Amino acid sequence: MKLVVVSAGLSVPSSTRLLGDRLAAAARAAAPAAPADVRVVELRDLAVEIAHTFTNGFAGRSLSEAYEAVTQADGLIVVTPVFSASYSGLFKSFFDGLSVSEPEALAGKPVLVAATGGTARHSLVLDHALRPLFSYLKAVVVPTGVFAASEDWGAGGLDGRIERAARELVALAAPAATTAPETPGTASGTAPAAASGTAPGTASEGLTGVSGGRAMPARDTFEEVVPFEERLAALRPTG
Structure with a gap:
């Protein structure tokens, strides 16, 4: 199972990247039978190529590799800091460029949405900005989103949300052969014939x-x- 973490954090170290790493670790732990191969895409390192894509219409080598990784992934973990009560411009620009080059790249793909912010009052960004964006891109957004405010780090509630969201992502992203229960009397992965x-x-x-x-x-x-x-x-x- 291939998972890609898209992190739009700008600082070093980044709480956005930290949240992405913890979500990826939880996803790995939730899929012991199908170990996850996780790749992290740091948008901070691709900022110049993302900007050039909008001016010349061509993605650079590193950005093209990132687009390919996202397209080939079985599931995505996307994490953005909150800017002006929404996702960051860098985050939106990355997915804008992806939708232009590969319009169906996210169609049917499971996506776990997450965000970081200085206050819990920004937690509605998950439902009012991130979910609509990925629904428009035809992705399948997992039920549980994860928001981490400054006071959430080290709190028990954050761990629970991370684990629940990771389990939901794995249930959708794991190959059907390993997640779908086998029906008695039928071959694995096939549906019984009904008269x-x-x-x-x-x-x-x-x-x-x-x-x-x-x-x-x-x-x-x-x-x-x-x-x-x-x-x-x-x-x-x-x-």
Whole structure:
């Protein structure tokens, strides 16, 4: 399992990088059966190439390698400091450039969002800035985000959030062959065949297949779409 940590920290040492490292370590611990290969992308080192990408349209060698690592990863851990109640400009510019060069790079990819700030009042950045950004990029954002304020370092609550978020990321990013339970009587990774496309014990009328444990309606059960103009004309009196 390949994980990439994207850290937008600017200082050295960086609390943003520290949070990314702790999340990566927790992800490794949560996947003993499928050890994670973790790579860290420090955006501070790519700042000049990111700026040049917007002026000449071409990514430099180091930035191209970072884009490739993100694209090939099974899951991402993204961490940004909070600037003006949102993610940093460097963080946004990196993913802007990625979306231009590889529009589908994050489609369906599990992403754990995290941020650091001086006060807990900035914790809403996770839900009001980071989640919308990665939802727009078609990524799958794990339920638990991690925000670390200055007073959180060394507190027990931060460790719990880190471990829970890491477990959620691993559950989504680990290869299906190692995470999906094997159904009795079937080969691993294959679904049992159901007669007439319905599950045993369920009503078959108007249903075909199962998605997420729920039967899905067949296409031919949907009402035919009638243009509004035709509906209006039918209501007008004739003669």
